[in-house]
Each structure stands twice: as structure tokens, then as C-alpha cells.
Amino acid sequence: MLKNRLIVVGFFMVLTGAVLPFLIVMGVLESTFFLNFLAFATSVIGVFLGILGAATIVGESKRFDD
Numbered sequence: 001m002l003k004n005r006l007i008v009v010g011f012f013m014v015l016t017g018a019v020l021p022f023l024i025v026m027g028v029l030e031s032t033f034f035l036n037f038l039a040f041a042t043s044v045i046g047v048f049l050g051i052l053g054a055a056t057i058v059g060e061s062k063r064f065d066d
Helices: 002-026 033-065
Strands: none
Touching: 002 033
16 A cells, blocks of 8 residues: 555655646746745655655565566
């Protein structure tokens, strides 16, 4: 269950990291250093969480195949 949650949380973090710059460009949010860094950090952390969740699922399935 934790592996699936990692992938879901990672997906929403990447989505947040993509939506925030879009809202900044559209003028809905004001561009600040903190907001730009937050968008970048959530995107990067979300990608790492997704990769970690996927690697955990693959690792467990290979372990059970043996």
C-alpha cells in the first residue's frame, strides 16, 4: 500500500510543480523567488517519489518471482 501511495503523492507533487508555473505565467499568482523554488522543488521531489515507488514495486515483484 505504501508503494502505491508514493506514486500517487509523487504524481500530485509533479502536477503541482507544473500547475504553479502555469498560474504564474497566466498572471493568477505573483512570481516570487519562494513560489518559483516551491514549484521546482515539488516537481523534483515528486519525480523522485514516483521513481522510488515504481522501483519498490518492481523490486518486490522480482523478489517474489524467485
